[in-house]
Amino acid sequence: MGWIVEGEGLYEAHEGYAAFVTADGQTSGTSSTVGVTTQMGRTSAQDTVVPWWQVVGWQTMCVCGWVGKRWERSSTRSVQHEGALDADDARGYHAEDAEILVPIADSGTTVAAAAYTDWKTHVDPLAAAAPPERLAGELTAVLDDVATLADDRPLAALVLLRQAAGRVDALTHAAARAARANGATWEQIGQTLGVSRQAAAERFSRTTERTFQ
Numbered sequence: 050m051g052w053i054v055e056g057e058g059l060y061e062a063h064e065g066y067a068a069f070v071t072a073d074g075q076t077s078g079t080s081s082t083v084g085v086t087t088q089m090g091r092t093s094a095q096d097t098v099v100p101w102w103q104v105v106g107w108q109t110m111c112v113c114g115w116v117g118k119r120w121e122r123s124s125t126r127s128v129q130h131e132g133a134l135d136a137d138d139a140r141g142y143h144a145e146d147a148e149i150l151v152p153i154a155d156s157g158t159t160v161a162a163a164a165y166t167d168w169k170t171h172v173d174p175l176a177a178a179a180p181p182e183r184l185a186g187e188l189t190a191v192l193d194d195v196a197t198l199a200d201d202r203p204l205a206a207l208v209l210l211r212q213a214a215g216r217v218d219a220l221t222h223a224a225a226r227a228a229r230a231n232g233a234t235w236e237q238i239g240q241t242l243g244v245s246r247q248a249a250a251e252r253f254s255r256t257t258e259r260t261f262q
């Protein structure tokens with residue numbers, strides 16, 4: 050139906066698309082030659098088909114629930130244009146956001162392309178924070194092996210865990226320092242580690258700022 054993120058296990062959680070917006074404010078990603086289908090009930094038999102002339106624009110959406118910019122169908126166009134609306138060749142529409150309130154046709158961009166750019170601002174930071182699948186799998190496998198060892202030979206497991214703990218703290222500081230150097234905010238670093246912005250800043254600022262000076 051829409052756009053997916055390349056690689057790294059984000060396929061299922063994030064798929065973006067330019068949804069159709071109906072006059073009563075509903076959104077839909079499903080359409081046919083007669084109009085768009087909005088899900089009113091729990092079964093497809095209860096779905097309602099909204100005719101094309103009642104479609105007022107598009108909304109950038111992601112299956113995770115994220116909602117982006119809205120693109121209004123221009124009024125002159127909606128009178129003349131009663132056929133199917135395809136975001137892939139729609140031009141001359143406006144975004145509700147005042148900063149980009151220019152006819153899209155001026156920049157030669159289709160609604161689909163503009164909505165895709167909008168959706169990328171949502172998924173790019175997520176993709177940057179997604180660990181490589183291979184590494185994540187290997188780490189899980191190693192930790193599972195250590196858990197098994199802990200049942201059998203707990204003292205041997207403790208030796209390995211002590212070794213790991215020593216590396217983890219140093220590596221966490223190094224990664225936070227590199228993230229700051231790459232322009233990440235304390236907010237982003239905190240989010241990634243599951244702590245507040247302040248907690249992240251307090252924990253890492255001494256090592257990172259020292260490096261910067």
Ligand SMILES: [Zn+2]
Nearest residue numbers: 063111113115
């Ligand atoms: Zn998403």
